[in-house]
Amino acid sequence: MNASDGDGESGEQRTLLSDRIRNRLTDQIASGELPAGAALDEQQLADRFGVSRTPVREALHQLAVSGLVEMRPRRGVVVARMTAERIMDMFETMAEIEALCVRMATYRMTPLELSRLTELHEAARRAAADEDMDRYDDVNHAFHEAIYLATHNAFLAEQASALRIRMNAFRRTQLRQEGRMSRSSDEHQSILEAVAQGDGELASRRMRAHMLTAATALRRFIESHEAETRA
Amino acid sequence: MNASDGDGESGEQRTLLSDRIRNRLTDQIASGELPAGAALDEQQLADRFGVSRTPVREALHQLAVSGLVEMRPRRGVVVARMTAERIMDMFETMAEIEALCVRMATYRMTPLELSRLTELHEAARRAAADEDMDRYDDVNHAFHEAIYLATHNAFLAEQASALRIRMNAFRRTQLRQEGRMSRSSDEHQSILEAVAQGDGELASRRMRAHMLTAATALRRFIESHEAETRA
DNA sequence: GATGATTTGTACGTATGTATA
DNA sequence: ATATACATACGTACAAATCAT
Numbered sequence: 001m002n003a004s005d006g007d008g009e010s011g012e013q014r015t016l017l018s019d020r021i022r023n024r025l026t027d028q029i030a031s032g033e034l035p036a037g038a039a040l041d042e043q044q045l046a047d048r049f050g051v052s053r054t055p056v057r058e059a060l061h062q063l064a065v066s067g068l069v070e071m072r073p074r075r076g077v078v079v080a081r082m083t084a085e086r087i088m089d090m091f092e093t094m095a096e097i098e099a100l101c102v103r104m105a106t107y108r109m110t111p112l113e114l115s116r117l118t119e120l121h122e123a124a125r126r127a128a129a130d131e132d133m134d135r136y137d138d139v140n141h142a143f144h145e146a147i148y149l150a151t152h153n154a155f156l157a158e159q160a161s162a163l164r165i166r167m168n169a170f171r172r173t174q175l176r177q178e179g180r181m182s183r184s185s186d187e188h189q190s191i192l193e194a195v196a197q198g199d200g201e202l203a204s205r206r207m208r209a210h211m212l213t214a215a216t217a218l219r220r221f222i223e224s225h226e227a228e229t230r231a
Numbered sequence: 232m233n234a235s236d237g238d239g240e241s242g243e244q245r246t247l248l249s250d251r252i253r254n255r256l257t258d259q260i261a262s263g264e265l266p267a268g269a270a271l272d273e274q275q276l277a278d279r280f281g282v283s284r285t286p287v288r289e290a291l292h293q294l295a296v297s298g299l300v301e302m303r304p305r306r307g308v309v310v311a312r313m314t315a316e317r318i319m320d321m322f323e324t325m326a327e328i329e330a331l332c333v334r335m336a337t338y339r340m341t342p343l344e345l346s347r348l349t350e351l352h353e354a355a356r357r358a359a360a361d362e363d364m365d366r367y368d369d370v371n372h373a374f375h376e377a378i379y380l381a382t383h384n385a386f387l388a389e390q391a392s393a394l395r396i397r398m399n400a401f402r403r404t405q406l407r408q409e410g411r412m413s414r415s416s417d418e419h420q421s422i423l424e425a426v427a428q429g430d431g432e433l434a435s436r437r438m439r440a441h442m443l444t445a446a447t448a449l450r451r452f453i454e455s456h457e458a459e460t461r462a
Numbered sequence: 463g464a465t466g467a468t469t470t471g472t473a474c475g476t477a478t479g480t481a482t483a
Numbered sequence: 484a485t486a487t488a489c490a491t492a493c494g495t496a497c498a499a500a501t502c503a504t
Binding site: 016017018051052053054055072073074075076 | 471472473474478479480481
């Protein structure tokens with residue numbers, strides 16, 4: 001359920017320290033634990049993770065490549081603070097990528113994959129009915145991941161996943177909007193129906209609309225909070 | 232002309248060493264100067280660039296994030312060696328992203344952007360007529376970049392650019408195929424016509440076909456050379 | 463299979479450049 | 484404006500692991 005591998009904090013380290021730190025920072029940024037604009041001090045993080053500055057530094061540089069943090073040479077690193085416009089651009093891109101994925105997936109998925117997708121959707125419905133946001137979030141994630149995989153294009157699936165991780169912080173914010181959870185679930189239903197009928201174009205259009213609806217909900221939220229975000 | 236900023240090798244260094252090294256390595260990988268599978272020894276590269284291992288190491292880690300190189304902990308770094316299947320997946324993804332970009336661009340581009348695109352296409356035609364591959368490559372790049380920008384979605388434009396850089400090594404290989412250059416130019420023409428007519432869907436389909444044609448040309452090349460690539 | 467050589471991974475120190483008083 | 488404080492960027496040293504013999 002987590003982007004990072006289950007590091008037991010103790011056991012022998014098979015992976016690179018910098019990778020583990022990068023994963024943990026990614027999670028913390030995606031979850032909002034580290035909010036946009038937060039300063040990331042090398043020494044401070046090193047102390048917090050109990051390592052030297054070196055792996056921390058490498059992790060930060062890597063995060064800069066994927067755009068999660070912003071580095072200004074000699075001026076320090078902060079969690080990427082995005083403008084409302086950029087966030088909307090990201091959302092639109094995500095919407096198009098998702099639309100693309102579901103179209104491709106419709107034409108290529110196996111019966112097994114379709115049944116798995118249906119299962120996930122029903123689990124999401126139940127979570128929405130229970131108003132269990134954490135659970136809905138997880139299942140929702142799995143639903144979209146299942147679509148990525150069903151494209152049978154591993155590269156595209158990776159790209160889509162990476163994008164989704166980058167947008168996580170915003171997605172949860174957006175899901176908190178009134179009634180979004182059950183409405184989102186309804187939209188999934190109609191997407192799934194198009195997939196089951198084998199109509200990729202329709203599924204694609206519905207997915208795009210689904211994502212853009214979410215974006216619009218978010219935009220209202222952002223705009224109303226813009227002043228304080230800027231401070 | 233080059234992904235890296237024009238570092239004059241001499242002048243005062245305004246940018247980070249690790250960034251400059253990363254850019255140079257990116258170019259060398261994209262150009263095929265560093266072929267897939269080539270080992271990238273930290274010390275060796277440090278000597279070559281006249282710096283210590285630290286910035287080299289950071290550059291390598293960053294390249295790993297974008298997938299250009301493969302790192303196995305304690306076992307070193309090699310230029311990402313991709314299977315034919317993965318390359319085809321990348322091409323297909325690129326084709327879809329390009330199709331998406333041109334569709335969006337068609338609906339959003341300004342007259343100025345359209346005229347710039349037309350100019351670039353004509354320059355490409357001339358280069359193709361002269362069989363000047365280097366020049367064609369450059370202008371072709373500019374043509375696609377112009378489309379990305381005309382989407383008026385900065386994030387999508389960045390993503391598309393990044394993808395294009397990753398595929399550079401293959402694209403040039405592919406362009407060497409017999410007659411590809413002029414045929415590619417013809418395909419651009421038909422895409423441009425659809426754009427000018429404002430038919431985004433048509434432009435999109437033609438772009439996808441254009442990219443997939445290129446992919447097919449490449450696949451033949453890869454498959455005939457697979458044995459030696461594997462060695 | 464064990465030992466040595468090579469190379470990576472991590473830690474730490476120093477200097478340069480940025481921000482602040 | 485100058486100087487001081489501070490965090491980063493790079494270099495160097497050491498440790499650990501892989502590979503070659």
